[in-house]
Amino acid sequence: MTSQPTPAVAVATDPAQSTWCSHCKADTRFTIGVFVLSSTGVTRVNGLSFCDVCDDPDSPLPVRRIDRG
Numbered sequence: 001m002t003s004q005p006t007p008a009v010a011v012a013t014d015p016a017q018s019t020w021c022s023h024c025k026a027d028t029r030f031t032i033g034v035f036v037l038s039s040t041g042v043t044r045v046n047g048l049s050f051c052d053v054c055d056d057p058d059s060p061l062p063v064r065r066i067d068r069g
C-alpha cells in the first residue's frame with residue numbers, strides 16, 4: 001500500500017470587520033473573511049459572519065408576542 005502525498009493547504013482569515021446588522025438595526029455584526037491557500041492558488045470561501053446580539057446563545061432576543069387577550 002502506497003501513501004498518497006498530503007496536499008499542502010493552509011487557511012488564513014481576515015481581521016474581523018464590524019458591519020451593520022439588518023435584523024437588530026445596530027452596528028453589531030462581525031464578518032471574517034476566510035481564505036484557503038493551496039498549490040493551485042488562493043480561494044476565498046464564504047466568510048464567517050455573526051451578530052453580537054442576534055447570535056448570542058447566552059442571551060437571545062426575547063420572543064415578540066402580541067397579546068390579543
Ligand SMILES: [Zn+2]
Pocket residue numbers: 021022023024025028029051052053054055
Ligand atoms: Zn443583529
